[in-house]
Amino acid sequence: MRLVLASASPARLAVLRAAGLDPVVRVSxxxxxxxxxxxxxxxxxEKVTTLAGAKATTVARAPDGAAEETVVxxxxxxxxxxxxxxxxxxxxxxxRTRWKAMAxxxxxxxxxxxxxxxxxxxxERVAEGHAATTVRFGTPTDAELEAYLATGEPLVVAGAFTLDGLGGWFVDGIDGDPSNVIGISLPLVRRLLGALGISPTDLWTTPRAPSPPDYPRGHGSH
Incomplete structure (x- = not known):
């Protein structure tokens, strides 16, 4: 079963890859x-879910020569x-205006x-939903904010911040799913896949267990 991510977001792609998936990227x-x-x-x-559905549907309907069963x-x-x-x-x-308002x-x-x-x-089948996570913003100094703006990162991300990038320095905390703040909620995607009769484990690429750290023998070594 092929997996397609209908998004140009490198952060979403990174979340899925870290979770054992290797989607093909197609941008609507x-x-x-x-x-x-x-x-x-x-x-x-409803607004964000409508946009998500439109992106996925556009990509799903675009001919790309692939005939295999696909999840978008x-x-x-x-x-x-x-x-x-x-x-x-x-x-x-x-x-800058947004950060001044939300700091x-x-x-x-x-x-x-x-x-x-x-x-x-x-x-054949569609499952849709949304996730919401509360973000508690810090208060960067004027110099910190100007340095952050100069990187260009906040210009191209929703809400003008990231959790997993440079913006993480200016987020005091979150209440809810962190992967949702990065752009794709793994718990919600698992539930939506389940509604279609699919498990995320069906989409895993061959996982490799991490090697255990080479700790000296001693306390807790059993």
């Missing part, structure tokens, strides 16, 4: 602004703060997920 050309513009009054969870995973993350759902800031001024406060990272089971080029 979904017009996110147009799609969100069509559902302006939808709740935040699509995700979309945004930060909910002060009742506003925000995505990637794209420019330094927007990222020392909490927001909710909401990620929509869509898992599609494709057989013979046809979408």
């Amino acid at each position: 050309d979904v017009d996110e602004d147009a799609l969100l513009g069509a559902i302006p009054d939808a709740p935040p969870a 995973i699509g995700c979309d993350s945004m930060l909910l703060i002060d009742g506003e759902l925000v995505g990637k800031p794209h420019d330094v001024d927007t990222a 020392g406060r909490s927001g909710e990272l909401v990620t929509g997920h869509a898992v599609l089971h494709v057989v013979d080029g046809e979408i």
